Amino acid sequence: MPFATSLRESVEGLTALDALDVDASDLAASVGRLDDDTVRTLIAHAGRVAREIGVLQAVLAGVAAQRSSRERGSGGLSAETGHRTPVEMIQATTGITRAEATRAVRVGEALMGSGDAGWHGALDRLLYDGALSSAQYGAILTGLGDPPTLGCAAAWARGAERLAGEADQWSVEQLTAQARTLRDMLDPAGAEERFARRFERRSFRLWTDGEGFSRGSMVFDDEMGPWMRSVLDAALRPRRGGPRFMTDAERAEAAALVDDARSNEQLSYDVLVDVLRAGALATAKDVFGAREPGxxxxxxxxxxxxxxxxxxxxxxxxxxxxxxxxxxxxxxxxxxxxxxxxxxxxxxxxxxxxxxxxxxxxxxxxxxxxxxxxxxxxxxxxxxxxxxxxxxxxxxxxxxxxxxxxxxxxxxxxxxxxxxxxxxxxxxxxxxxxxxxxxxxxxxxxxxxxxxxxxxxxxxxxxxxxxxxxxxx
Incomplete structure (x- = not known):
């Protein structure tokens, strides 16, 4: 089906409801009077329209990127409107965030550059057919990255199709993480190299701001990031809806934590400081309570x-x-x-x-x-x-x-x-x-x-x- 015809049908399905035929200022009140099933139907229709618009935006971003190449210099599409890059031009023109504009350009460049010949050709078709949103497509493309060798292209293509088939069960952030993990499972040698590069970027910085507060910033490596998260989870789990089945002593400790007057951020700070102060001298229970982190x-x-x-x-x-x-x-x-x-x-x-x-x-x-x-x-x-x-x-x-x-x-x-x-x-x-x-x-x-x-x-x-x-x- 031609793209314009599909888009027109999707928009007609969305606008057929009389509740939307009101002034924009009355839209919220009108939709608020609809029953639950109609609201769910409208959400689905709006999602289809958004997906098709997303495809058009990505293709336009890809064309803009091609026509803004360095070879064109000041005669490039972006430069002619006073923008250094197509990302800046799209961001300024549409009002979307820089991250969204960057994703649109990346997806567009992939669509313009690969066609059916690239390893993600099947992924392209799923995007065009409406089975994937441009955000989901970008998540898989970013997470998997390019195959390390031409011989890996078939494995990358099948992995991309598999992720696309499961995309509806993940948020975009989760889909990106799933794609990264699959990449590392397909390429164990590359996983060693990527871990080493990210390990080199670990850092901790402590400074005093203009009001005299001591502040810190930390970049974790791939091993210690999950460990630190488990430390905080062990301390805050009862507040965040952890499992109910526990011993009487654990239940009492959990209840005390729920009733604690400190905020989650204050508890996280106190746990981190306790860990640093206690070091190896304290038992895990002294610092973490009922559950030892790991x-x-x-x-x-x-x-x-x-x-x-x-x-x-x-x-x-x-x-x-x-x-x-x-x-x-x-x-x-x-x-x-x-x-x-x-x-x-x-x-x-x-x-x-x-x-x-x-x-x-x-x-x-x-x-x-x-x-x-x-x-x-x-x-x-x-x-x-x-x-x-x-x-x-x-x-x-x-x-x-x-x-x-x-x-x-x-x-x-x-x-x-x-x-x-x-x-x-x-x-x-x-x-x-x-x-x-x-x-x-x-x-x-x-x-x-x-x-x-x-x-x-x-x-x-x-x-x-x-x-x-x-x-x-």
Missing amino acids: VRVIVTEAPRDGLGRHGATGIVEDGGSALPGSVVDRAHCTGGRIRIEVDAAGTPLAVGRDERLFTRAQRVALAARDGGCLWPGCERPPSYCEAHHSVPWSEGGRTDTDEGVLLCRFHHLLLHNNGWRIERVEAGFVLHAPPGSGREPVPLRSKSPLRWLWDPPPDRAGWRTAGVHARAS
């Missing part, structure tokens, strides 16, 4: 490279960022490891009905498989999740990992209180809306980068394996 790194069994380093890229359990094999080896020395056996479909250990609650080992296995709360669109990591029985314990359900799923506290309560249901099927788990809602069942997809181990891209069938290691540091 970063669990999950990695597959793999042969070592020519330098003796672990040959696979490790994945941080909370957040899914990648760490190279050399860091995994060091974590193994300092923190030990837990072995998890999974079958070819990714199903971990089974325990049965002997226990009502899932054990620590099972929760580690569920974290490796699910990567966080399985509810569509939820961003909660495994440490904020509770294990849910797909078949209720009271109805004979088993405390087995192949029947359990991770859900954050909010979605766990929503499921039990509002009539939602999760069913175990051959291909995984399916979420059913409350009876009478008329909504179709939604397949639940793993949010762990390790999902490619048991459902790998076509060119990486060798990833299928029966075991992974979880390493704690």
Whole structure:
């Protein structure tokens, strides 16, 4: 279908509703009187229009970039209007942010430069067909980067298609992170080099501002960033909706933290200062309370490279960022490891009905498989999740990992209180809306980068394996 025809139909579908045929100043009040289903329909229509406009903006940005090349000098399209770059011109003309203008130019340059011949040709077609927004396209393109060699182009292309097929379950920021992690899994040698370059950029700066306040700024490397986040999470988890199932002592400590008069920022400051002051002299409980912080790194069994380093890229359990094999080896020395056996479909250990609650080992296995709360669109990591029985314990359900799923506290309560249901099927788990809602069942997809181990891209069938290691540091 011609682009203009598709855009026209999308706009007509959006404007067919009488509630929008009002003055702009009355729009909010008019839409506010609509029922919930109509609002959801309008959001979907507006999204389609926004996607098509985004494609047009990206193509225009690509043309502007081509016509603003250095070779054209002062005769370039941007320079003729007094702008140094096409990014500046687009930003000034449209009123969007610099980041949005930069993304539009990057996407446009990719579209103008590759066509079907580039490794992301299939990605281009998905953008043109409306299956991807320009922001999602840019996230995948930025996260994956260019293949290190021409021989890797096919793997990059298949990885890009796979990410595009899952884009609807991620925010743009999460999709970028997923693409980066996939890049490092496809290119372990490159992951070592990228880690080293980012490690060199680590820094801490302390200064006094004009009002006499001492201020600090820190850039973390890829290993210590997740560790520091785990330190703060350990201190603030009860305030942020952490799991409810804990001992009486832990529950009392959590309640005291919730009632604490300090803000989250003040608590974070106090925790960081306590860590620095206590150093190695204090026990973890003295500083962190009920839960000791730590970063669990999950990695597959793999042969070592020519330098003796672990040959696979490790994945941080909370957040899914990648760490190279050399860091995994060091974590193994300092923190030990837990072995998890999974079958070819990714199903971990089974325990049965002997226990009502899932054990620590099972929760580690569920974290490796699910990567966080399985509810569509939820961003909660495994440490904020509770294990849910797909078949209720009271109805004979088993405390087995192949029947359990991770859900954050909010979605766990929503499921039990509002009539939602999760069913175990051959291909995984399916979420059913409350009876009478008329909504179709939604397949639940793993949010762990390790999902490619048991459902790998076509060119990486060798990833299928029966075991992974979880390493704690």
